[in-house]
Amino acid sequence: MNPTAAQVHPVVAEVTDRIITRSAETRAAYLARVASTPPAPSTPSAPSAPTARAGLGCGNLAHGFAACSGPDRLAVRGASKPGIAIVSAYNDLLSAHQPFASYPDLLKSAAREAGGVAQFAGGVPAMCDGITQGRAGMELSLFSRDVIAMATGIALAHDMFDGTLLLGVCDKIVPGLLIGALSFGNLPAILVPAGPMTSGLPNKEKVRVRQAHAEGKASRKDLLDAESASYHSPGTCTFYGTANSNQLVVEVMGLHLPGASFVHPGTPLRKALTEEAARRIVAISRGEQYTPVSAVIDERAVVNGLVALLATGGSTNHTLHLVAIAAAAGITLTWDDFADLSTVVPLIASVYPNGSADINHFHAAGGVQFLVGTLLDAGLLDEDVHTVAGKGLHRYRQEPVLGETGLEWREVPTRSLDESVLRPCSRPFSPDGGLRMVRGNLGRAVIKVSAIDPHHRAIRAPARVFGSQAEFDAAFTAGELDRDVVVVIRNQGPRANGMPELHGLTPALGVLLDRGHRVALVTDGRMSGASGKIPAVIHVTPEAAAGGPLAKVIDGDLVRLDADAGELDVLVSAAEFAAREPGEGPPDDATWVGTGRELFTTLRRAVGPAETGAGVFGPVTPGHFGAATTATGAR
Known part of the structure; x- marks a missing residue:
């Protein structure tokens, strides 16, 4: 059911409209580039358009299925079934990404059953900011976002694919995957998460031990015991940092399946959601349901993601990442947009570091589904968007469950199950978003x-x-x-x-x-x-x-x-x-060495300012890709 959407709040509408106006030329240039990318995917008016790999030469295509076997070999060779790229940030160093080890086989099987064929197209780097905090390696962390974007581009550059599944969770990884995918804006894309670890040591106790150690009142063993009781198993760290902010924001932007963000790894529901992501990407890769990522990520979706971030007190890193993601879609987002929306978006979640609860408590209280519902009812989210689940944000008011016939979605309670963690917009923790x-x-x-x-x-x-x-x-x-x-x-x-x-x-x-x-x-x-x-x-x-x-x-x-x-x-x-003369400056190129830093000197010279996303990619500009047009298919 699609409930009647509340009228969009005037400030939200005004900010959205000015972003649309400000971005008119760059957005049109981006959409022109997307529309000119061959081959054109199938649409309702051209349901039999060829797959991307159908345009390859025989030698090219033969390389593309040389390692395949069985039905997948026949499917890739036949060039008629939608081809799905799997791009993964798997490694077993990051607890949040370790569960991805088993995902490719699940996704390939589900895609095959749905009438498509999936291939592991490429891996991207994924560094752990928790390990590198205070170390020289942390100086490569932000740059890794743009490296991930480029690695995603390399994976998708084979012209073999009609859709992509992006496997990533943490910090720079999700933004990097998405920026890379937006360069292939004619392809549908679904982000596939892995979920948080179960709750460990309470956050207040963790903070107490950390401060005691800083004062010399707790030993290294005490500190290590506390940290390992906090970060104790596969899955995302449970505090509301950038990793969990990523998950919430991209779900509200319509890039996850509804309710996918905070289901624990290794559970039957997580497995079912992973398999459904493969079935869904096949469904939206062509035909009547064709939904390219360029249509999902528009100005309204960007504002929706920003509102969700503000309403939950999410990561400040998204003052960089959302700006960079928007720019990759030809949209100019500014810090003033953040500030103006913050004045009218109430803080309705209390999750550490903004409270003592963790992300599992947030999910149990109603999670993303209650959040979307109360924000929609208050007119703070725009319902009129495309998502990977279909047209309209109302689908994200529903939570996934395993019923008698398998995975299904149901309506959630209209009230929070724990108002110490999650509240309706009518009774917020604070009248503004806190950023x-x-x-x-x-x-x-x-x-x-x-x-x-x-x-x-x-x-x-x-x-x-x-x-x-x-x-x-x-x-x-x-x-x-x-x-x-x-x-x-x-x-x-x-x-x-x-x-x-x-x-x-x-x-x-x-x-x-x-x-x-x-x-x-x-x-x-x-x-x-x-x-x-x-x-x-x-x-x-x-x-x-x-x-x-x-x-x-x-x-x-x-x-x-x-x-x-x-x-x-x-x-x-x-x-x-x-x-006054400036004080001592940063290290020069000759001293910015060790831990791989010398490999990133070119990026350090090319990087833009924080206010424009701290990225190394230039904006999409009009005139580079021919006449402006609209994206094929959705909207």
Whole structure:
């Protein structure tokens, strides 16, 4: 049933309309490129159009089925059944991706039964930010997103495929897969998740042990025991960081099957959802149900994803990733869009670090299905979108279950099952989404306030400037920061060193706050999806390495932050500040070596600013692909 959709909230409508207007030329250029990509897929008006591989030469095609056997060999050779690419970020280093080991055989079998043929087209890298936190490898993390996009492009470049299944969960991996798939916008694409691990050590206890270790009150064994009790099995980490934000956002954007995000690995329901993803991609790869990814990811879907992020207090990393994903579809999304939507989207979820619950508690309380329902009823989501499940977002109000005849979807309760975790829009935890933009003479930046006590959102204190996390750690250990302080860590932006997450600062900053000091962090780096109770002004743009004003701050400068008013300033006269020479810059190419960093020097030189997604790809521009037209098929 498709319930009558509420009228879209005027601010949501206004932001959507201005994105459409702002993006008109680039979106048209993108759709022109998509429409000109041969061969044209089958549509209701041309149901017998050939598969992509039907256009290959005999030698090309023979290479494409040389390793196949049995019915798959005949299917690929016959070139009439839809060909499905499997692109996977599997490795057994990441707990979230380890379950993908068994997926290819499941997907191939299900696609075969549905009348298609699936092949493992390529693997993409997947690094664990949890392992690399505070290490040199973290400086490659953000760049890995664009490497994943390129690797996805390589996998799909064989012109063998009519649809793609994208297997990924964490941080940069889902955005990278999606950016790559959008370059093949004529192909339908479904993201296939693996689900979260079961709940482990309560988050409050984990935080307590981390802070105790930072103060020297807990041993390394105590800390390792706590961490291993938190991260204890296959599946996504259970806090609401970037990985779980990815899952929620892409489901609300219509790229998952409804209810697929937070079902545990290794369960019968997870297996059924995985197999159904293969059947569904065959169904939407051609004919009347043809739904290319370029039609799913439009301006309305991007706004829907952003609203879901804000309503749940999701990861600040998506102020980069959503901008980059949108750009890959020819859509220009700005931080002002985030800020304006945040003023009208209420915070209706309380999941760590914005609360004590984890993602399993969120799912049990009603999860994505209740979230979509209450946001639709409040007019904060646009129902009129294409999804991989069909036209209209109403399908995402339904949850998957295993019934007598197999997988089916049913309506969920219209009330939350635990309002300490998930609430209706009429009774939110906060009237706004908690993600703010701040600006002033230090530039523009992002701050997430959903987990910050209102009394800590404004601060005026002397700066202490560092060039690295290691310098900060040394000063904290020496007792030099036991006072009111604005910690400035610069030369951490994308051009400087790849914009690593600085999540390792959290325990020590938490200790200072708990001692009664007024504390804030200001940085051109990232703080990760686990940004918590410390006021953390992140992604400062322009970054210090690009000549940004953060490069001129010195120890003792008074810095004023008011997150509620959107202000960030260093209280130095304009004349004095302009006359200052920048401080020490980031490492040059000769010293940015080790742990593979020298391999990424070209990307560091090419990367754009945080505000435009911190990517290395240029925008889609009009005039490069012929006359503008609309995408084939859906809409």
